[in-house]
Amino acid sequence: MTSQVLLHPDDDLTQDDTDMWASLMDQVKIGDSRQAKEMEVAPKPTFCVKTKDKEGNKVFLNICTADSIPEPKKKTVEDLVAMLESEEEMLAADYRIPMSIGETPHAEVDKKGQGCSVHDIAINPNYVKTLKEEPAFMNFFLQVVFEGLTAKFNVELEWDWIILKNRSHVGRIKPHMIRTYRKPVIQEVEKPVENTKPVKKATKPTQPAPRPDYIVLQEPIEGTPNYLIIEIMLPGIESSAKLTLDVGEDRLTLHAHPAKYFLDIELPYDVIPLESGAQFDTSLHMLTVALMTTCGPAAEGKIERVLTIDREKFLESLRKSEK
Secondary structure: OOOOOOOOOOOOOOHHHHHHHHHHHHHHHHOOHHHEEEEEEOOEEEEEEEEEEOOOOEEEEEEEEOOOOOOOOOOOHHHHHHHHHOOOHHHHOOOOOOOEEOOOOEEEEOOOOOEEEEEEEEEOHHHHHHHHHOHHHHHHHHHHHHHHHHHHHOOOEOOOOEEOOOOOOOOOOOOEEEEEEOOOOEEEEOOOOOOOOOOOOOOOOOOOOOOOOEEEEEEOOOOOOOEEEEEEEOOOOOOHHHEEEEEOOOEEEEEEOOOOEEEEEEOOOOEEEEEEEEEEEOOOOEEEEEEEEOOOHHHOOOOOOOOOOOHHHHHHHHHHHHO
16 A cells, blocks of 8 residues: 655654664765766757846847756646646645756847847757647746746846747857756665565566555654655565666656566655665665755755746736637
């Protein structure tokens, strides 16, 4: 039975459990700088948005693509509207758009010879198709971009924009530095367990890989957690060499080879992928993953990824586009 119960790590723990979690927490706090890797990419322009800031100065947004940026989770227009009409904050934060905003705006001259500022924004190429096909997603995307520029550069843009028909971009698009990271290293530990039954050798599955049992715990239990701890039960897995673990900002996936188990879950809180640790207990056949959330004090100084948007503004723009 799969469970997603948030528990306190101090509930019903043995000393070995406490020591293991303390070790994992130390890994997460220290981090592994070798995981971080920046890659320079050259975004490809697709379309350009024209707007103004609150002082009336022209601002252009070069919307570009980069294959290294992941595609957002697929949703329908109905899903998007239902999400934003919801009163639940967690539901409204369920849809995220991975993007890269250029480090600095660049000054350019428009076709009339007047000065203007230009921002370059890169997204996944497949998402551009979604934006062009569905006005609702275009409105949502641009509102997220506007909020992102406000948070990063303290510039407020007017919600009165047009897409240029004959220009894909303004000025010269600068390269973007996109951070990538390698998969978390899984440490293998062994604990002697009395009266354990021999594990049968796995046979080649005839069905898709099953989902393993797991639990999600938080620390501390009161309020917003600093850490998430995920315990995944993997009967039949003898070594961490059979495991491939991927951690994203809001998602965790695990493959146990060959096609033994597959787990793909959305995390209840955003986490910092680079600040993660994992241990596999060969005697218990259990993988324990510790993740630092973006909202704890230990995450101070990290980049804030979650942006809020004005739901009423979005829904009003959607109603106008439908007329």
